[in-house]
Amino acid sequence: MTDHAAEGGFCCADHSGTANAQAILAQAEGQARARGVRLTPVRKRTLEILLQAHGALGAYDVLQRLGAEGYGTQPPVAYRALNFLVEHGLAHRIRRLNAFTACAHPGEEHRAAFLICEGCDSVTEAPARGVSDALALAADAVGFHLERATIEAVGLCAGCKGARA
Amino acid sequence: MTDHAAEGGFCCADHSGTANAQAILAQAEGQARARGVRLTPVRKRTLEILLQAHGALGAYDVLQRLGAEGYGTQPPVAYRALNFLVEHGLAHRIRRLNAFTACAHPGEEHRAAFLICEGCDSVTEAPARGVSDALALAADAVGFHLERATIEAVGLCAGCKGARA
DNA sequence: ACATCTAATGTTATACCATAACAGTCAAGG
DNA sequence: CCTTGACTGTTATGGTATAACATTAGATGT
Numbered sequence: 001m002t003d004h005a006a007e008g009g010f011c012c013a014d015h016s017g018t019a020n021a022q023a024i025l026a027q028a029e030g031q032a033r034a035r036g037v038r039l040t041p042v043r044k045r046t047l048e049i050l051l052q053a054h055g056a057l058g059a060y061d062v063l064q065r066l067g068a069e070g071y072g073t074q075p076p077v078a079y080r081a082l083n084f085l086v087e088h089g090l091a092h093r094i095r096r097l098n099a100f101t102a103c104a105h106p107g108e109e110h111r112a113a114f115l116i117c118e119g120c121d122s123v124t125e126a127p128a129r130g131v132s133d134a135l136a137l138a139a140d141a142v143g144f145h146l147e148r149a150t151i152e153a154v155g156l157c158a159g160c161k162g163a164r165a
Numbered sequence: 166m167t168d169h170a171a172e173g174g175f176c177c178a179d180h181s182g183t184a185n186a187q188a189i190l191a192q193a194e195g196q197a198r199a200r201g202v203r204l205t206p207v208r209k210r211t212l213e214i215l216l217q218a219h220g221a222l223g224a225y226d227v228l229q230r231l232g233a234e235g236y237g238t239q240p241p242v243a244y245r246a247l248n249f250l251v252e253h254g255l256a257h258r259i260r261r262l263n264a265f266t267a268c269a270h271p272g273e274e275h276r277a278a279f280l281i282c283e284g285c286d287s288v289t290e291a292p293a294r295g296v297s298d299a300l301a302l303a304a305d306a307v308g309f310h311l312e313r314a315t316i317e318a319v320g321l322c323a324g325c326k327g328a329r330a
Numbered sequence: 331a332c333a334t335c336t337a338a339t340g341t342t343a344t345a346c347c348a349t350a351a352c353a354g355t356c357a358a359g360g
Numbered sequence: 361c362c363t364t365g366a367c368t369g370t371t372a373t374g375g376t377a378t379a380a381c382a383t384t385a386g387a388t389g390t
């Protein structure tokens with residue numbers, strides 16, 4: 001289901017295994033220590049895999065990569081690692097894509113919206129304070145106690161919008 | 166996966182097969198005629214099923230009910246009807262639940278947010294103009310052209326919040 | 331160092347969600 | 361009529377996710 005973006009093609013966003021990924025990884029390590037949870041090898045590797053990926057990765061994509069590196073080859077291996085990352089704010093689940101992506105700003109405010117590009121399958125994490133506040137307001141208006149929210153937008157990223165010359 | 170709410174128990178929201186459902190159904194018929202599409206028996210029945218349900222229904226729940234009434238018993242039967250309803254604004258897909266729910270306000274503005282109660286599995290459609298506007302703004306800030314969005318909140322509805330005495 | 335306890339991993343098995351592809355059917359317009 | 365296009369039905373298959381249990385590795389107290 002995935003991947004013209006995950007192959008090797010170019011892509012709109014500027015993520016990839018750059019210095020930024022290193023910083024995020026370091027941040028994740030510190031955060032795990034602070035919380036008293038363990039960023040074990042599989043979990044760390046899973047996070048790295050997400051960080052290196054363009055767009056978002058399906059659990060089975062992650063699983064395949066993990067398996068190829070000597071980790072378990074069965075679905076729970078991937079799901080457990082991914083769920084761990086999500087629970088601790090190190091990754092996000094993109095429900096529309098049945099996929100996961102590394103959190104771009106671990107440790108910070110976690111009200112994020114995701115901008116999913118239909119052109120290149122990239123997923124951008126955008127700060128969503130305003131959106132979240134508006135949602136809280138709407139929920140409050142009907143007496144609903146909001147715990148967490150999923151905000152996902154579909155459209156065209158700046159790059160792909162331009163490419164529609 | 167579904168249903169303590171779908172059985173026969175009480176529920177927070179006040180939907181069900183009331184007069185309101187009749188009105189929505191009539192509205193749907195008119196809207197279909199206006200658009201030049203056909204609200205065939207399966208489709209109409211599917212909409213009725215959604216309207217009668219508490220919370221949201223999975224495609225396979227709908228399918229089972231349809232099958233019991235003489236319609237086809239295979240997944241595409243349900244998925245086609247459900248997708249038709251969603252495409253024409255008569256139902257919504259709740260991705261977090263892998264489920265569908267009847268639209269509470271067909272024909273009107275379709276920027277809606279969904280409030281999913283963890284207590285009773287009810288799904289409430291809330292107007293989301295403010296949320297949607299804020300999201301458009303956030304998208305615009307990064308040059309993203311927004312086409313459509315999914316906004317789903319998880320928490321406790323007014324009824325269940327109170328019941329936590 | 332040792333016993334113990336808990337958390338994490340691995341594996342098997344299975345359940346649930348969704349769609350592709352094709353065959354038959356029905357309704358509307360020529 | 362009879363053709364045409366939309367709709368329904370069926371078969372088959374693929375993708376997503378979790379339950380349950382066995383095993384192993386880390387932390388803790390003594």
